[in-house]
Amino acid sequence: MNESEKLTDNDNSHSLDRTSNIHASSTPLLVEQTWWQRPLIWGVFLVLLFVLREFFLIGFLTFLLCFMIRGVVGVLTRAMRRQRDDHRLDLILTLVVFFLICAAFFGLGRFFVPPLIREGKSLLAQLKDANAEQVQNTLLANTVGKWKFDSLYGTPDDSRYQTALREFQTAGRHGNGLYQEFPKLHSRLEAEFESNYEQTQVLQLRSDTTVAGTPLKQWFLETKAPELFHDKSDYYISRWRAKQASTQKPDELVKLSQSPDFESRRDEQIRQRIWTDVNADPVLLAQLTDQWGRAMSIQAWDNFRSSPQYKTQFKKFYETQFADAANHVPVDYAYFQTLAAAYPKGKPAFTAAVQQHDKTKPESAAHQQFDFESAKKLELGQQWWGTSHTVDWVRDHAAADGPKVLEAGVQRLDEGLGQVVRIPIQVGTALLLAVFMLIEWHGVKSGVAGIRNTRLRRVFDEVAPGIVALGKLMGKSFQGQVLIAFINACLTLLALWLIGVEYKFVLALLVFVFSFIPVVGVILSGFPICLIAILQPGGSLWMAMQVIVAIGIIHLIEGMILSPRIIGKIGHLHPVLVIVILLVAEHFFGMWGLILGVPVAIYLIRVVLLHSPIPGIYEPEPENTSAEVAP
Incomplete structure (x- = not known):
């Protein structure tokens, strides 16, 4: 064996020794780091979800739109046999898909939203009376x-x-x-x-009633300016005094303060100043203009009645x-x-x-x-x-609890109708955020990846794969579930129209929302449908039975045809565990806990705790040990 071969063998043996030492020493170090890092990271994640729960809808819609559009762009790129790093083609396809989604939202909104609002207001008015x-x-x-x-x-x-x-x-x-x-x-x-x-x-x-400037200013000076002045009276009075002191002589200011109408003149000048401040802030002016429009609408409708x-x-x-x-x-x-x-x-x-x-x-x-x-x-x-003795318990509680249940139902319906009215604004905001993120998608990716080159590299290596896997799990789950929920809502709308149940658009919306809730969603959506089928004019138990049969058929179509083909077996949990998760999630996060609780729980259980693979989403790498390294 010549000298070069000896040197090569020595280098290889030293390299193997170093590799073996690294694996032998790194394994306990990883265990020491990760046993507390993962609970801490996911605990902070859940706390952030709880704090930001009021922004779930916009954030969730933005994430879902980005995920769906990127998925469609990827499919189109592969079909065209082009590389994903072709930024120009990627941008063109993204804008085309985004435009088609906007057109679809616009068409669905024109068809569903007006009758939905009309039926919701009608139902709410009847329940209030x-x-x-x-x-x-x-x-x-x-x-x-x-x-x-x-x-x-x-x-x-x-x-x-x-x-x-x-x-x-x-x-x-x-x-x-x-x-x-x-x-x-x-x-x-x-x-x-x-x-x-x-x-x-x-x-x-x-x-x-819309006349340029004047009605809005008059409404503001008479309604909103006194409220703002009352809330910050000390601040506005001190500003007024400073302004007067800088523009008038001291004896004139004293003379002005001694006049009988001093306070009324001062307050009028302050209200005018508040109006000037509002005009200088475009965001605040837009908000007040919207409030003025709603106030004028209510007044106009009262006059019309x-x-x-x-x-x-x-x-x-x-x-x-x-x-x-x-x-x-x-x-x-x-x-x-x-x-x-x-x-x-x-x-x-x-x-x-x-x-x-x-x-x-x-x-x-x-x-x-x-x-x-x-x-x-x-x-x-x-x-x-x-x-009847069979309803003694119900009869005893109906008198005391009936008004409370009805009042709670009216309140929930009023809140839900308010959410429906705001949905177009929230969807529009989500679309706007999504298009900005998608246009700068490669820059966003490189910017996030750049965190790995900072002092946060260790945290990034721990968090990034988990966030990506969770995002894929939620994206794939809800991408399919949106389609299933839409089909369920359309089938329910058709069934209610054939049966003759009133408020079919409101009830179809309930079916769409509750389709995202596993196990108990069909029960939660079926109960109000059956109740309306009984309470409406001409309603009966027979109509409610027809509704139950229709819901059962739609649920069978979902469970046996739609769900296996669209979603597949991304992650399944025992029904008892699902109900426990839903109870806990609803307590802390309300309706969004019912919708997001199970996908998040699937990830936490299968990935964070059990390190179990989720096909197509998360495949854990095999752990390397010193025994795997040749001596």
Whole structure:
């Protein structure tokens, strides 16, 4: 063996010795570092999520849009057989995909958002006018009352039905059923009318009152400026004194302070100064302009409600509803106005108005049947409610807890409707952030990677792979889940339209949101759908059963066809563990905890704790030990 070969062998042996020493010494060091680093890092991550929970929607939408657009761009680039480092092609494809997504959002928004807002406002108005007793009576009449009525009297062609109807009218009870149903009818029609006409009418009236500058300034000086002055009176008064001291002589300032109208003149000058400050701040001016617009809209709508035009428009709307038998409007407009004037005077006055109307214009057979069935169904339902021992516990708690439950439901619906109104703004913000990030995508990547060359290299090496893996897990999970939720919502919308359930757009939105919640999402979305199917005019247990069957079929389609093909087996947890995670996540993060809790838990359990692979997302590297190195 020559000298060069000996030197080479010596170098290789020394190299192997160094490698073996590094592995032997680094393994315990890594264990010593990572046992506390990972819990600390993910603990800080969860704390940050909790602190920033108010910004989840914009942040989550921005992340999801970036992930989806980058995924589509990658597919297109591979299909074109081009390199991903072609920045010009990458930018062109990104902008094209972004434009198509914006167009899709615009089209969906024009189709879904207006009827969604109208239905939400109508439902909210009805719930605000209702009370727990009315809701309870409607449930009893449309469930137990209807079942007992059908078993006792059958259909209008049945002899038992005809006999009971004649007895009902002979007893002088004509009008009792209509009296019970009239508050719901009146509230529903007004709510639907206002929800249909409010948006267009307000926009028209708002545009009529918009005069350049003057109305906004006058509104600000009369409404907002006094509020701002009151909140920071010491600050504004001190500024005013400093201004006066610099522009006027001391004796003039003393003379001014001794005048009878000193404070009013000072306050007016301060309000004018606040208006000048607002005009100098474009962001604050835009916010105040939006507040002024909403205030003018509310004022315009209130003025419209007290005008003759409102009554004319409502009459047209009512006649349209009366002409459609599916809307369950039993009386014409003139009769409705008579009953509306008599109802506040009490039941005797109402029934007297009904009987007087019968003398001049006898009611049709359909109206008489409606009156009879409404009264008898409620009577049978209340009779069962008061005598059945199977509902003792429910009956005891209904009186005390019913108003609280209804109030909580109205509050949640009001908050949810407010969120729906803000969704276009939040989606627009997310789109804007996403396009800026995507345009500078390579710069963002290089900037983040540059952290590795700083003193934070060790933290970066520990955190970056985990964040990337978590991002891939959440991105792939929700990319598929968005498609599944959209299909579920569309199928539900179609099913509710076929069955005849009202507020189908609001209920379809609930299905879309709750489709992101594993295991319990179908129950959470199904309960309000069944409740509406019972409470709506013409509702019944049979309609609720049809809804349950439809939801079951849609859920089977999701579980057996959509989910396996779209999402696959990215990560599965035991249903009991899922429910525990959802309870904990909802307590700390609310609705977003229900949506994001399971994907985050899957990552923490499988990657952080168990170091288990997630196919296509996280593949842990095999641990090197000194035993693997040749001696």
